[in-house]
Amino acid sequence: MSHLAFLSLIFTIFISTSNAISQCNGPCKTLDDCDGQLICINGKCNDDPNVGTKICKNNPPSVPFPPPPPPPTTTNTCRPFGTVNCNGRHPIYRCSPPVTSLTPAQLTLNEFDIGKSCDGKYHNNNERIVALSTGWFAGRSRCGKMILIRANNGKTVTAKVVDECDSTMGCDAEHAFQSPCKNNIVDGSIAVWRALGLDTNLDNVTVTWSMV
Incomplete structure (x- = not known):
């Protein structure tokens, strides 16, 4: 080849x-x-x-x-930013849990027969009024607004927001040496408690609330 x-x-x-x-x-x-x-x-x-x-x-x-x-999933990212000391350490908050159509809260009993409220008016315990934790009060943006509160017994009531339950400080003369408000508080007048059929001898009860 x-x-x-x-x-x-x-x-x-x-x-x-x-x-x-x-x-x-x-x-x-x-x-x-x-x-x-x-x-x-x-x-x-x-x-x-x-x-x-x-x-x-x-x-x-x-x-x-x-x-x-x-x-x-959306989670509650509200965390304390510090503590104050009076009869033990208490957390302080600038925030509150997210507001929904059924916002869980602790309803406490408040005395509203003293001083002016956030709307510049005097209110008393015969009115259906509340104070909200600092985060829910939202820099006075909810002052004068109406909320709907639901008790576990099935009863509901509308109430007017007239004050802040301070979650950022406490244990001083300005706050009557009381501990800071928790970040999930709806502080209601006795009229609110009675409208919901709740025992006013209790310190607090679990409720839900929403904006009206």
């Missing part, structure tokens, strides 16, 4: 091996590019519908991408 014939044979083998036969879904341009009974459809090797082969249909389906994770 001449040197030229040998080079021609090597070139022919290289060309023939470079045109690999495509399997299912492999790229193709002509029928010769596809393996066995597969035919070239839209640039990919696939079963021949005229023959009825099911070579590609028997291949395991591709695994889909996993669904995106659900969004994180």
